[in-house]
Amino acid sequence: MSAGPADLSPLIAATTRWLTRAYAAPGGPLGAELAAAQTRQAVTVAAWLRYPTDLDAALVLGLGPGGSARLDWLVGADCAAPDEAGDAWRTWVDEVVASWAACLLGDPALAGAAVTGALAAEHAGGLPLEFRRLTAPDDSDRRAAALLRHPDLVAPVAALHRDALLERLGPPAPPAAGDHARAA
Amino acid sequence: MAERAHGGGAADNDVVALLKRQHQQIKELFHEAETATGDRRREAFNRLVKLLAVHETAEEEVVHPAARRALEAGDRIVDERLREEREAKDVLSRLDDMDTDDPDFLPTLQALRDDVLAHADSEERLEFSRLQEKTSPRSLAMMAKAVRAAEAMAPTHPHPGVESATKNILLGPVASLVDRTRDAMRRTMGGKD
Ligand SMILES: [Fe+2]
Ligand SMILES: [Fe+2]
Numbered sequence: 001m002s003a004g005p006a007d008l009s010p011l012i013a014a015t016t017r018w019l020t021r022a023y024a025a026p027g028g029p030l031g032a033e034l035a036a037a038q039t040r041q042a043v044t045v046a047a048w049l050r051y052p053t054d055l056d057a058a059l060v061l062g063l064g065p066g067g068s069a070r071l072d073w074l075v076g077a078d079c080a081a082p083d084e085a086g087d088a089w090r091t092w093v094d095e096v097v098a099s100w101a102a103c104l105l106g107d108p109a110l111a112g113a114a115v116t117g118a119l120a121a122e123h124a125g126g127l128p129l130e131f132r133r134l135t136a137p138d139d140s141d142r143r144a145a146a147l148l149r150h151p152d153l154v155a156p157v158a159a160l161h162r163d164a165l166l167e168r169l170g171p172p173a174p175p176a177a178g179d180h181a182r183a184a
Numbered sequence: 185m186a187e188r189a190h191g192g193g194a195a196d197n198d199v200v201a202l203l204k205r206q207h208q209q210i211k212e213l214f215h216e217a218e219t220a221t222g223d224r225r226r227e228a229f230n231r232l233v234k235l236l237a238v239h240e241t242a243e244e245e246v247v248h249p250a251a252r253r254a255l256e257a258g259d260r261i262v263d264e265r266l267r268e269e270r271e272a273k274d275v276l277s278r279l280d281d282m283d284t285d286d287p288d289f290l291p292t293l294q295a296l297r298d299d300v301l302a303h304a305d306s307e308e309r310l311e312f313s314r315l316q317e318k319t320s321p322r323s324l325a326m327m328a329k330a331v332r333a334a335e336a337m338a339p340t341h342p343h344p345g346v347e348s349a350t351k352n353i354l355l356g357p358v359a360s361l362v363d364r365t366r367d368a369m370r371r372t373m374g375g376k377d
Contacts, residue, residue: 009336017338029230030280033237040334041245059366064345089338091346125326128249133241138270140277 006054008047008123011065014092015047016040018068019101022075023147023154034133034144039101041134042111045118046100049168052121065094074156099161104134106151106158111135113169199247199327200312206239207304214297218290225284229293233276236300240269242334243307246327251311254318261310268303272296 016039025031051057068090104111115131118124133141137149147153196202213235217228248265252258275296282289316324 007333009333010339012333013336013338028280029233030237030277033234037237037241041241044333056366062345063365064343067343067346086340088340088342091343092339125330127246127323127326127330128253129245129330130249132244138273140273 006057006061006123008051008057008061010092011060011094011097012040012043012047014065014089015094015098015101016043017089018071018093019043019098019148019157022071022157023145025144025146025148027144030140031144034141035148038133038137038141038145039105039148041131042101042104043097045104045111045114045131045134046097046165047094048118048121048123049114049165050094050097050100052123054122057123060094065092065097067091068093068095068098071095071098071157074160096161096164099157099159100165102148102154102158103162103165105145105149106154108135110165110169113172114165117169197321197325197328198316199324199331200316202328202331203239203243203247203312204308206235207301207308210235210239210304211301214293214300218293218297222285229279229284233280236272236276238335240273242331244269245334246330247312247315250319250323250327251315255311255314265303265307265311268299268306272300272303275299 016036019039019042020032020036023035025035051060071093072090100114104114111131111134115135118131119129137145142149151158210232213228213232217225217232220228244266248262252262255261275292279289279292279296282292319327
């Protein structure tokens with residue numbers, strides 16, 4: 001079943017579009033595609049963490065992801081301008097998922113932990129998926145997402161729901177050296 | 185195991201059929217970009233850039249990790265494919281910076297086409313066919329779904345609940361509504377906390 005009630009891809013695609021438009025890097029079409037690829041991975045990981053089960057996904061798709069209104073207001077009027085694809089997609093934007101994705105793009109260590117958590121979600125289906133454009137970007141990826149990966153620039157969006165993300169991921173694993181110290 | 189036959193709608197349920205179809209589309213777009221001129225060449229090249237970017241990203245995300253685990257010498261086979269993909273990305277980046285009327289554009293594009301089609305051929309012969317033999321139809325279908333999700337476009341129709349969602353934003357963050365409903369449902373169903 002590809003377009004079942006638990007298919008998060010409209011939410012993921014719309015939230016990706018919002019982030020890439022709000023933090024578009026200058027440059028040609030390749031840069032735009034490279035930015036979109038890593039953002040889509042960040043948004044996918046964020047969405048699977050936020051709505052890990054089919055029930056969660058059905059719920060947000062039923063109630064509605066909330067739309068981009070507050071995000072548009074937050075980053076200014078520029079990206080609220082109509083685009084060539086119309087404005088309907090904005091109703092599929094999820095503010096929490098956008099905020100979590102912004103946190104992940106700006107923090108590689110957090111992104112690694114988030115991927116581990118996301119792969120435990122029902123949506124991963126047990127597949128050994130890799131999100132290396134997010135966790136191991138090369139130079140061209142970084143150039144294309146210079147604004148999206150700049151912690152200061154995405155701070156207003158990332159700060160909205162960062163606490164909830166940290167809570168969701170739990171405390172970082174204690175360093176192994178600490179275990180030895182306690183054992184000694 | 186005998187070779188499975190793939191009919192018309194196979195790409196919906198089989199990641200290998202889906203990716204092979206994209207290889208064909210990539211080949212056609214190269215041809216279009218090479219034969220067109222002026223604005224039409226630029227436009228065809230932009231579509232090629234887009235298709236190559238989503239295709240290689242989806243392979244790297246979904247198929248290469250599975251092949252690494254499922255195939256004998258999977259690491260070697262996948263590392264080779266990843267190296268080819270990196271090299272193609274570098275050439276694509278050079279072309280992206282070039283004017284399509286630049287005398288170097290067409291020869292560079294043709295060289296890239298040869299490399300990308302050779303890469304696609306290696307994937308099909310050395311990686312995909314073996315993965316198909318070693319993977320259950322259910323997993324192949326799940327991988328196809330993951331690839332399609334990775335390539336999904338933003339919806340062009342509004343969410344059906346858009347009016348109430350707007351109201352929710354006025355009342356408070358919609359996020360809390362989802363959380364409250366989720367908690368209530370879990371309590372009702374006696375499921376997770
Ligand atoms: Fe490839
Ligand atoms: Fe390929």
